[in-house]
Amino acid sequence: MTIYLKPCMLSGLLLCCLHLQVFAQYNPQKINKKARAYYLNAQSALDMQNFIQAVGYLKLAVKEDSNFLDAWAQLGSIALQQKQYEEAAGDFRQVMRIDSLYDPRLYFSYAKSLAGLGNFAEAITYIHRYLQIPNLGSGETESGNRWLQHFEIGLQTELQHHPFDPHNLGDSINTPDPEYFPSLTVDGRILVFTRNVHNQNEDFYISTWDAADSQWHKAVNLGPPVNTPENEGTAHISQDGRILIYAACNQPGGFGSCDIVYSVKTAHGWSDPINLGPNVNSRFWDSQPCLSPDNHDLYFVSNRPGGYGGSDIYVCHLQPDGTWSKPENLGPNINTPGDETSPFIHADNQTLYFASNGWPGIGDMDLFYSRRQPDGSWSKPVNLGYPINTIDHDGTLFVAADGKTAYFASDRFNGFGQLDIYSFILYPEARPIQTLYVKGEVYDSLTHQPLSAFIDLIDVATDSLITRIRSDINGHYLVTLPVGKIYAFHVSHPGYLFYSDQFSLVNQQAYRPYEINIPLQPIQLHARMVLKNIFFDFNKYDLKPESKPELDKLVQFLKDNPTLHIAIKGYTDSVGSASFNLTLSQHRAEAVMQYLIAHGIQANRLKAVGYGEAQPVASNETEEGRALNRRVEFEVTEK
Known part of the structure; x- marks a missing residue:
């Protein structure tokens, strides 16, 4: 994944060329004349940084004389510099096949070639051989030990067999x-x-x-x-x-x-x-x-x-x-x-x-x-x-x-x-956490004019604010939702009822984003909204802790609008007797009212009413419909 960028260093990555080692250990008397001429031409090409021409001459040299060690070593050095690791490893193996004692320092280059192919175990073997060379300079020893550490880490991760198919x-x-x-x-x-x-x-x-x-x-x-x-x-x-x-x-x-x-x-x-x-x-x-x-x-x-x-x-x-x-x-x-x-x-x-x-x-x-x-x-x-x-x-x-x-x-x-x-x-x-998103537009429900509203995303389990953003001047918003949690979603704008929703992503398997356009209602007489994040156990009216973010939002809304009076209305589905449902809905509405009073809202601004299974908003023949009918709403009764 090498990244090359221009000298402006937008990426901060510097380009450094490897210095090619020029091999000249051969005995001219033992080398084919044509091969020797090709080799010298290759050195001239290298002086001009013309690697393609140099490789061409070197391949002609080893074709003329297959035991030309310096030419094979030079080919390996160029291939290594160009990250052609398979070719480099093959060229260095050819050198060692001809003469294993030719130049022990080639063990370093051969080790890097092997590591470039992902063969870290063999690379470690040859870097150890390199480090055992007598009278190795301090800089060479330091470099060898550094690459040994690289190869050992590579071997550890190679053994984990991470799949990779680009x-x-x-x-x-x-x-x-x-x-x-x-x-x-x-x-x-x-x-x-x-x-x-x-x-x-x-x-x-x-x-x-x-x-x-x-x-x-x-x-x-x-x-x-x-x-x-x-x-x-x-x-x-x-x-x-x-x-x-x-x-x-x-x-x-x-x-x-x-x-x-x-x-x-x-x-x-x-x-x-x-x-x-x-x-x-x-x-x-x-x-x-x-x-x-x-x-x-x-x-x-x-x-x-x-x-x-x-x-x-x-x-x-x-x-x-x-x-x-x-x-x-x-x-x-x-x-x-x-x-x-x-x-x-x-x-x-x-x-x-x-x-x-x-x-x-x-x-x-x-x-x-x-x-x-x-x-x-x-x-x-x-x-x-x-x-x-x-x-x-x-x-x-x-x-x-x-x-x-x-x-x-x-x-x-x-x-x-x-x-x-x-x-x-x-x-x-x-992998990070799979992340869905909810996006849409916020606008005035009466005029359809876009609103730049505040949008809060809250982790219901911890009552912690995950994200607060603001829709843009055109009302557009997008909020990301990492899976595995239940979220309360609140949208608010001065002069409007707030909007709430809930996203349960605890058992989310499929990648299914949400698109929700939100019409905020201006604060006016008889304006009403469903509190979607109020939770009770089955057939009970004790508020569950997960209800706190929604209730706190309602508390703040009433404090921001101190002249408002509201009626809190409870509803159930049609399961069970009508009398039981009526009582249950009344108790649930009262539970919400008592929370508001306990958090500083005057009792004379509030009224709790239970309607039982009356006024359904969906069919009671399906679970989805019954879930919609089980709800708590509030309605503005006085501005």
Whole structure:
């Protein structure tokens, strides 16, 4: 998964070429003259960095003289540098077959070739042989021991047999140019990525999913004002597809070499980019932004001073006034004296993926994941293991909301060009929580005008606020829902009754998102709403603890509107006797009223009425209908 980027360092990854060892140990008297001439021509080609020509000459050399050790060693060195590990291993084996004592330092190169193929056990054997060479320099010993640790970690993860079957996204996305840093919306319908056009300019491209044909439409350039003649890169599209946040380099009015900016999707296209300002950006390198699913947290990478190493991962929080807080370093559970890059927070808002060369890994830069703990800290990172990680630079990962489908850029397969975008199924242990979503529009029930309303998502079991967002000026909203919990969902706007709903995702198996358009009722006489998150045990009227978030919302609503009087109305289904149901509904309405009184609402503003099985809103012939008929409502009786 090697990631190559231009010198603007949008990704923060430096390009370093391996220095090829020039082999010249042969005895010219013992080498075929033609082979010797080809070999010398190859050295001249290497001096000009013409690897293709050099390989051609070297292959002619070994064809003329199959025992030409230096030529075989040089072929292996070039293949290793170009990450052609199978060819490199074969060339080095040929050297050792001809003369096992030719150059013991080749054990190091052969070990790396074997590890590049995933053969870590044999790689460990040969790196040990390398480390036993007499009078090995201190730098060589240090490097050998470091790679030994890489190979040992690779072997540990290789033995776990993580499945890995990447699929190229096809020629609608990939071209001979490099494509990388994929980002998708929560519904999986929009893909944004970076393309290095002709290896000269990084631009963003966008594609939409064709559900009918199960394929991506041809990607198109995002165009101005987002794309410019300068470099743009490492884009992240928000879960709802309305915000594109990215790094822009050498921009007028910028704070550093690369700043984090954002653009908003409007009816007329993408807006002019807006710099996030000095609270986020510095005079140093700031890049690789990623928004949390509620758009309230911004993760990014910076090499500003005061961190733990070369580049660290930071987070900023959106403030009530719309500004961003000062960056907070994610701390030593994530950052190391090395480099941490490419943060991606999943739609579950609990699983963070990132790249690091500071944590123990298989190679140059490995991918890790960490889970947010109940106290807000991050767990110790876990290496994603081989074959996702390799001995090379593995730099970025995006995991879809389903928690299974992962996307990455790689040049290690036979793709369309230098870097292509692939998808694969992530093995279970490394998966985030499967995440659904609810989206829709909030509007005035009478005028149908859109409303910018507050939307709260609450974990019913813990009575904790998971997310608070606000619908946009067009009333659009999207809230992510990690499965495994029961959620209370509240929508409110001054001057309107609040709206409530419930999502039980405890036993969710299928990926089924929700789309709910919410007409908020203006506060007026006889306006009424169902309290969908009031819970009682069967045939009982004691309020269950899970009812607290809804009741507290009603308390706050009545405190915000101190002149309102309401009637609390209880209803049942038709199961059981009419008299029992009438009494049960009255007791349930009174239980709600007593909670409100206990939390500061004057009794003279409240009235409790039970209606039993009267006034059904659905058929009592089905369980779904009976569930709708079992309800508690409130109605405005006085403004």
